Amino acid sequence: MEADREKLNLGRLFLNAFRWLDAGFCALMNEKGWPDVPKTNSLVFPHLLEGGIRPAEIARRAGVSRQAVHQVLADLKERGLVELRADPLDRRAKLVFPTPLGLEFDRAVGDSAERVEKVLADRIGEDRVTALRESLEADWGRPLG
Numbered sequence: 789m790e791a792d793r794e795k796l797n798l799g800r801l802f803l804n805a806f807r808w809l810d811a812g813f814c815a816l817m818n819e820k821g822w823p824d825v826p827k828t829n830s831l832v833f834p835h836l837l838e839g840g841i842r843p844a845e846i847a848r849r850a851g852v853s854r855q856a857v858h859q860v861l862a863d864l865k866e867r868g869l870v871e872l873r874a875d876p877l878d879r880r881a882k883l884v885f886p887t888p889l890g891l892e893f894d895r896a897v898g899d900s901a902e903r904v905e906k907v908l909a910d911r912i913g914e915d916r917v918t919a920l921r922e923s924l925e926a927d928w929g930r931p932l933g
C-alpha cells in the first residue's frame with residue numbers, strides 16, 4: 789500500500805487532501821446547524837467588505853467570471869446570507885453585503901476551518917502544517933502553457 793502512495797501524482801495528493809479537509813469541514817458545519825453548505829460561497833464570502841463590494845470586483849478578486857459570481861450571489865441571496873444594495877456612488881450599480889445570518893454563517897465557516905486545521909496539526913504535526921501553509925501561500929508564478 790505504501791508503494792502505491794508514492795506513485796500518486798501531486799494533483800491526486802492535493803485532491804485527496806482537499807476531500808479530507810472538505811469532509812471534516814462539512815461535518816463540523818453540520819454540527820453547527822449548517823447542513824447544506826454551498827461550496828461556491830468561497831467565491832464570495834472571503835471578498836465581502838464592511839462597506840460592501842460590487843459583484844464585478846468579487847469576480848476580479850476570485851478570478852472567475854461575473855456570471856459565476858451572479859449565480860453564486862443569487863443562491864446566497866435566496867438563502868438569506870447576502871443582500872444587494874444600491875451603490876451610493878453609482879445608483880445603477882449594486883453592492884453586496886452579508887446579512888446578519890450571513891455574518892453568523894461566516895463565523896461558523898471560520899471556526900470550522902480553524903478546527904479542521906487544528907485537527908490536521910494534531911495528526912501530522914504543527915511543523916508540517918506550517919510548511920504546507922507556507923508552500924501554498926508562496927507565489928508559484930504563472931501556470932505552464
